[in-house]
Amino acid sequence: xxxxxxxxxxxxxxxxxxxxxxxxxxxxxxxxxxxxxxxxxxxxxxxxxxxxxxxxxxxxxxxxxxxxxxxxxxxxxxxxxxxxxxxxxxxxxxxxxxxxxxxxxxxxxxxxxxxxxxxxxxxxxxxxxxxxxxxxxxxxxxxxxxxxxxxxxxx
Amino acid sequence: xxxxxxxxxxxxxxxxxxxxxxxxxxxxxxxxxxxxxxxxxxxxxxxxxxxxxxxxxxxxxxxxxxxxxxxxxxxxxxxxxxxxxxxxxxxxxxxxxxxxxxxxxxxxxxxxxxxxxxxxxxxxxxxxxxxxxxxxxxxxxxxxxxxxxxxxxxxxxxxxxxxxxxxxxxxxxxxxxxxxxxxxxxxxxxxxxxxxxxxxx
Numbered sequence: 001x002x003x004x005x006x007x008x009x010x011x012x013x014x015x016x017x018x019x020x021x022x023x024x025x026x027x028x029x030x031x032x033x034x035x036x037x038x039x040x041x042x043x044x045x046x047x048x049x050x051x052x053x054x055x056x057x058x059x060x061x062x063x064x065x066x067x068x069x070x071x072x073x074x075x076x077x078x079x080x081x082x083x084x085x086x087x088x089x090x091x092x093x094x095x096x097x098x099x100x101x102x103x104x105x106x107x108x109x110x111x112x113x114x115x116x117x118x119x120x121x122x123x124x125x126x127x128x129x130x131x132x133x134x135x136x137x138x139x140x141x142x143x144x145x146x147x148x149x150x151x152x153x154x155x
Numbered sequence: 156x157x158x159x160x161x162x163x164x165x166x167x168x169x170x171x172x173x174x175x176x177x178x179x180x181x182x183x184x185x186x187x188x189x190x191x192x193x194x195x196x197x198x199x200x201x202x203x204x205x206x207x208x209x210x211x212x213x214x215x216x217x218x219x220x221x222x223x224x225x226x227x228x229x230x231x232x233x234x235x236x237x238x239x240x241x242x243x244x245x246x247x248x249x250x251x252x253x254x255x256x257x258x259x260x261x262x263x264x265x266x267x268x269x270x271x272x273x274x275x276x277x278x279x280x281x282x283x284x285x286x287x288x289x290x291x292x293x294x295x296x297x298x299x300x301x302x303x304x305x306x307x308x309x310x311x312x313x314x315x316x317x318x319x320x321x322x323x324x325x326x327x328x329x330x331x332x333x334x335x336x337x338x339x340x341x342x343x344x345x346x347x348x349x350x351x352x353x354x355x356x
Contacts, residue, residue, distance in 0.1 A: 005184075006177050013175045032191075038183045039190040044259035057259060064258035068270040069191060100161050108347045113263055115158070119165040132262025133352065141351075146158050 005045050008054055009038065015058050015120075016041075022116050023066035025105065036069055037062045052129075059117065060130050067109045103152050107145065114141050195273075196253050202246040210239025217295070220302045228298035231291075238291075249276065267348050274341050289322045 009016070016037050024030035040061050048057060104115055110131070117127045128135045214221075217232040224232075256269045296318075 002181070002184075006180055009175065009180050010177075035183050035186075036190055036192070038180060039186075040192070040258050042184045044257070047259065060263075061258050063263050064261065064266040065192075067263060068258075068266055100158075108344075108351075110263065110267065110347060110351045118158070119162050121162070121166065130263060132264035149158060 001046065005042060008045075009041070012054060012058050015055060016062055018120075019059070019062035019066055019116065022104075022112065023069075023109070033066050033069060037065045040065045056126055056130070059120075059122070059126075063113045063116070063130065067113060099153070100149070103149050106152065107148070111141070111145050111148075114138065115145055118142055192253075192256075196250065199246050199250045199253060203243060203250065206239050206243045206246065210235050213239075217299070220295075220298050222302075224298055224302035228302055231294055231298055234291075245280070249273070252276075264348065264352055267344070271341055271345050271348065274337070278337050278341070285326060289325060293318050293322070 016034060020030050020033040020037060024033055041058065044057075044061060048054075052060075104112060107115065114127060114131060117130065122130075124135045124138045127138045131138070133141070213235050214232060217235075220228045220232050252269075252273060256266060256273075258266055261269070
């Protein structure tokens, strides 16, 4: 089982890393979030019944983990430090992209989840399943968030 | 600022394609009990072990009240047993509540709501404990002094004033700054969740 799990993580590491970096507001929180997601995936792996694809299953767990994650202010030291390579890739982005990230960071966690899945080009039905809202509501929300981001950037 | 442009850049961003070493993942899953959510569940389960022991130990510590105290003192001490039982049942219920939170099957809104509920229970419980426990212990202290030293004459106005002042300081400094701020944060999160689900009819 461990081998299958490791294979799955290797194949879908990009998803986990993207979700964690989307919700990380400081560099060291990225490590916490990444590990928390991996731990929750490991815990749920034996019960995965292939009712959905691996990627949908990982998106759900990763987003649930990041949205519900709350650290105490006196946090314990990190138990596994990620390699220096696995950090937020802000140096590679254009100024435009970084500015948009900064605006997205001002959205609440649920709106951020919808935007993340939108950026990942997931079908609206899948977004609705993961978020627990209707497909029509997904479309409405995305349009509203676009308007919100436009207003924020104009301000 | 265009989200569709960001989407195109996001899709082609190679920097997310990072390799991760198996040894690192193995080390993470070896530490599976150190996850934040697992820690919370562990604390609640530990309370199930600790509460009966501390309740019974408290009754033994109050032996002098049971032997030499009046009927009120004896009843007050023995009240710790049903209080301990009630607290134990509360922790047991919270453990069951946390066990039901399944991040692999529940939707994001369901998990968010459950976590917010848990945080609300925790804070209300802590605030209530912050008010009731000092009250219980204050009365216990009175019974203890009365049973051991017969000091109910001295143990009156001066002690009450000092005790109440300390209790107020405890309440405002610890409870207000630490927990009321959390309540505001929870209420804000709950409002966001409700707004988010608003168009879901």
